[in-house]
Amino acid sequence: MQQRPTRTVFFISDGTGITSETLGHSLLSQFPEMRFRHVRMPFIDSDDKAKDAIFRINDAARRDGVKPIVFSTLVNQVTADTLRQAEAQFVDLFLTFIEPLEMELGMKSAHTIGRFHGGADSRSYTQRIDAINFTLSHDDGVSHENLEDADVILVGVSRSGKTPTSLYLAMQFGVKAANYPLIPEDFERNRLPQELSKHRTKLFGLTITPERLSQIRQERRPNSVYASADNCKFEIEAAMRLMRREQIPFIDSTARSIEEISAKIIQDIRIDKNGY
Amino acid sequence: MQQRPTRTVFFISDGTGITSETLGHSLLSQFPEMRFRHVRMPFIDSDDKAKDAIFRINDAARRDGVKPIVFSTLVNQVTADTLRQAEAQFVDLFLTFIEPLEMELGMKSAHTIGRFHGGADSRSYTQRIDAINFTLSHDDGVSHENLEDADVILVGVSRSGKTPTSLYLAMQFGVKAANYPLIPEDFERNRLPQELSKHRTKLFGLTITPERLSQIRQERRPNSVYASADNCKFEIEAAMRLMRREQIPFIDSTARSIEEISAKIIQDIRIDKNGY
Numbered sequence: 001m002q003q004r005p006t007r008t009v010f011f012i013s014d015g016t017g018i019t020s021e022t023l024g025h026s027l028l029s030q031f032p033e034m035r036f037r038h039v040r041m042p043f044i045d046s047d048d049k050a051k052d053a054i055f056r057i058n059d060a061a062r063r064d065g066v067k068p069i070v071f072s073t074l075v076n077q078v079t080a081d082t083l084r085q086a087e088a089q090f091v092d093l094f095l096t097f098i099e100p101l102e103m104e105l106g107m108k109s110a111h112t113i114g115r116f117h118g119g120a121d122s123r124s125y126t127q128r129i130d131a132i133n134f135t136l137s138h139d140d141g142v143s144h145e146n147l148e149d150a151d152v153i154l155v156g157v158s159r160s161g162k163t164p165t166s167l168y169l170a171m172q173f174g175v176k177a178a179n180y181p182l183i184p185e186d187f188e189r190n191r192l193p194q195e196l197s198k199h200r201t202k203l204f205g206l207t208i209t210p211e212r213l214s215q216i217r218q219e220r221r222p223n224s225v226y227a228s229a230d231n232c233k234f235e236i237e238a239a240m241r242l243m244r245r246e247q248i249p250f251i252d253s254t255a256r257s258i259e260e261i262s263a264k265i266i267q268d269i270r271i272d273k274n275g276y
Numbered sequence: 277m278q279q280r281p282t283r284t285v286f287f288i289s290d291g292t293g294i295t296s297e298t299l300g301h302s303l304l305s306q307f308p309e310m311r312f313r314h315v316r317m318p319f320i321d322s323d324d325k326a327k328d329a330i331f332r333i334n335d336a337a338r339r340d341g342v343k344p345i346v347f348s349t350l351v352n353q354v355t356a357d358t359l360r361q362a363e364a365q366f367v368d369l370f371l372t373f374i375e376p377l378e379m380e381l382g383m384k385s386a387h388t389i390g391r392f393h394g395g396a397d398s399r400s401y402t403q404r405i406d407a408i409n410f411t412l413s414h415d416d417g418v419s420h421e422n423l424e425d426a427d428v429i430l431v432g433v434s435r436s437g438k439t440p441t442s443l444y445l446a447m448q449f450g451v452k453a454a455n456y457p458l459i460p461e462d463f464e465r466n467r468l469p470q471e472l473s474k475h476r477t478k479l480f481g482l483t484i485t486p487e488r489l490s491q492i493r494q495e496r497r498p499n500s501v502y503a504s505a506d507n508c509k510f511e512i513e514a515a516m517r518l519m520r521r522e523q524i525p526f527i528d529s530t531a532r533s534i535e536e537i538s539a540k541i542i543q544d545i546r547i548d549k550n551g552y
Contacts, residue, residue, distance in 0.1 A: 007381075016539035018448065019298050023349070026295065027373055030351070030385035042539045069380065073299070075306070089380040097303055097367050104345065104365040105283075109306035125533065132440050139412070164408050167443055171534075172294065257401065258447075263292035263318045 006035040008060035008068040012053060012083065014075055017042035023093055024071035036069075044074065050082040057086040077111060124174055131170035131177070138178035139163055144195045147178060152269055153199055154179040155192075155243070156206035157235045158226075159216045161253035161261065165206065168262045175266070187238035192246055204265050205243040205250025210236050212254045282311040284336035284344040288329060288359065290352055293318035299369055300347035312345075320350065326358040333362040353387060400450055407446035407453070414454035415439055420471045423454060428545055429475055430455040431468075431519070432482035433511045434502075435492045437529035437537065441482065444538045451542070463514035468522055480541050481519040481526025486512050488530045 009028065011021040017040050028036055039060075041053055060068045070088045074080040077095060084090050098109050137143055138150065140163065147153065152169065154162045154177060162179035169177040180196060196203060208216075210233040217227035225231050243250050249268055253261050285304065287297040293316050304312055315336075317329055336344045346364045350356040353371060360366050374385050413419055414426065416439065423429065428445065430438045430453060438455035445453040456472060472479060484492075486509040493503035501507050519526050525544055529537050 016535045018535055018539065019295070019302065022295050023299060023369065026349070026351075027370065027377060030374060030387065031377070031381055031383060032386055033383065034381060040542075042543055067380070069377070073302070075302075089376070091373050091376065093299065093369070093373070094303065096372065097369070098306060100365070100367065101303060101307070101345070104343070105307055105310060107307060107309065110308055111306065128534070129440055132443065136412075136415070136439070163412070164405055164447070167408065168447060171440070171444060171447060258404070259292045259294055263294065266316075267318055 004034060005064055005066045006037055007066055008037045008039060008057075008064055010039050010041055010053070010057055010060075010068060010070045010088070012041045012044050012070055013073045014045045014079065015042065015073070017073070020071045020073040020093060024069075024091070027071075027091075028069075044079060044083075045076070047079070047082065050079045053083060054086040057083075057088050061087040075111065127174040128171060131174045132167070134176040135166045135170040135178065138176075139166065141180040141193075147195065147199055149176060150178040150199070150202055151176045152178070152204050152265060153196065153202045154204055154206055154265075155182055155196065155248065156208075156250075156253075157182050157213070157239050159213060159220070160206040160208045161258070162206055164258050165253070165261050165265070168258045169265065172259075172262065173266055182235075182239045182242065184235070184238075187235070187242065190238075190242060190245070192242070197246075200246065200248070202269075203246075203248045204269060205239070205248045206253045206261070207236060207240055207243075207250050208252060209254045280310060281340055281342045282313055283342055284313045284315060284333075284340055286315050286317055286329070286333055286336075286344060286346045286364070288317045288320050288346055289349045290321045290355065291318065291349070293349070296347045296349040296369060300345075300367070303347075303367075304345075320355060320359075321352070323355070323358065326355045329359060330362040333359075333364050337363040351387065403450040404447060407450045408443070410452040411442045411446040411454065414452075415442065417456040417469075423471065423475055425452060426454040426475070426478055427452045428454070428480050428541060429472065429478045430480055430482055430541075431458055431472065431524065432484075432526075432529075433458050433489070433515050435489060435496070436482040436484045437534070438482055440534050441529070441537050441541070444534045445541065448535075448538065449542055458511075458515045458518065460511070460514075463511070463518065466514075466518060466521070468518070473522075476522065476524070478545075479522075479524045480545060481515070481524045482529045482537070483512060483516055483519075483526050484528060485530045 068088045166177035166179045169175040214232040344364045442453035442455045445451040490508040
């Protein structure tokens with residue numbers, strides 16, 4: 001069987017290109033047999049940059065011997081029209097939907113690029129920065145101060161995914177997420193640390209399979225009791241017993257991405273700071 | 277003039293709904309005169325959940341007296357078809373592009389939802405977690421250890437945006453981003469801290485207007501010398517002089533979002549860990 005050529009894929013945007021890449025990537029992942037080479041081209045906001053992009057696209061077409069795919073979230077229709085001249089399959093993730101929306105809403109769109117980014121001085125920007133600072137100063141139980149300001153307090157054994165999840169909640173959703181480790185002393189007493197029990201409604205647990213936990217801990221402290229299969233199994237079982245007893249909702253982080261865990265927590269505790 | 281009714285907008289996904297919301301939000305921001313009420317509905321991955329969604333959409337249609345708008349990144353065509361029965365303007369951010377891509381690539385798509393999320397056990401997941409851990413342990417110059425492992429080292433005066441940018445670089449791009457404050461002692465000597473000068477090629481500067489810096493610092497330490505307009509002006513000017521002298525590329529974070537700053541840094545230093 002003849003091998004399919006590698007396609008070059010361009011993610012083009014007048015902004016960061018992150019949305020273009022995220023959606024483009026998920027579309028391409030529906031074609032697992034294909035091989036793609038990804039090129040991100042953010043901030044294509046002038047005619048010169050558009051022409052440079054065309055040059056690179058056409059160059060890839062020649063090299064690959066097959067048309068590249070261009071995913072665009074360009075807001076500027078003139079730039080988008082210029083780019084359509086490239087030798088590529090042009091997938092317009094933005095303008096495709098503007099016309100139907102104009103019809104439905106009964107008005108013309110503003111076609112302004114600035115609005116795409118979300119201003120750095122907007123309320124939600126300050127909120128995100130505040131949330132990140134809060135989360136950093138309440139990582140891994142380092143501070144009990146102002147815990148009443150937390151929107152959510154993640155609990156779980158060491159290395160169950162609390163820190164990255166807290167940071168993502170703060171960064172993406174502007175949520176003040178503290179996190180607090182459950183440690184062997186808590187299991188011996190079989191109750192929550194005192195600082196936490198008064199914030200019970202804000203608690204959310206993360207769990208993980210003992211196998212995966214042991215694997216992660218091995219990387220940090222090879223051949224330690226801490227990382228041993230027996231100890232991981234003991235800690236996880238004790239943590240789950242404790243969370244059940246205290247009626248703390250929890251989810252398994254093992255097979256989930258940070259984004260998924262965070263979205264599930266947001267959904268569950270129904271906090272949503274970025275509603276506009 | 278009659279006031280336009282508020283429209284309810286649903287962001288529906290079988291995954292986190294983050295892509296649906298990001299792209300939907302940027303599309304709607306092209307209609308600044310309209311008022312929208314946002315509802316995120318992630319993890320719509322069963323017929324029951326789809327029916328529940330229809331119920332909520334139709335309820336909003338009745339309440340608002342106008343059709344809601346539904347942004348969907350549903351991968352499952354059956355679920356998407358079910359949802360199309362709701363009384364809404366259905367904007368399909370995903371399936372709209374599958375058919376043209378199938379044509380261009382000459383094959384059927386897999387139509388699998390799992391692929392949408394990016395597996396938690398993938399290489400890039402581990403890379404992101406490693407990057408987050410690295411960034412956390414190299415925040416604000418707290419450690420010089422393993423600085424040679426950094427992909428980038430952000431420098432700038434206190435409160436110029438280094439920490440959120442470093443974290444975003446790690447979280448979104450899997451980039452190991454350390455950050456290091458430039459302090460009055462550095463300006464007096466007018467040279468870089470010794471630990472940094474050997475990593476000069478990895479340095480990237482953040483600057484900010486003195487007015488904005490003073491405003492941010494006032495929130496933290498009201499009426500301090502640290503936050504005073506004069507001191508902020510002095511620090512910024514000294515930092516820019518130092519960065520120019522040392523030929524460190526830098527950008528102004530004042531009017532930019534964390535995403536924009538990060539994307540510009542990635543573009544400039546041409547590190548890109550998430551290429552797949």
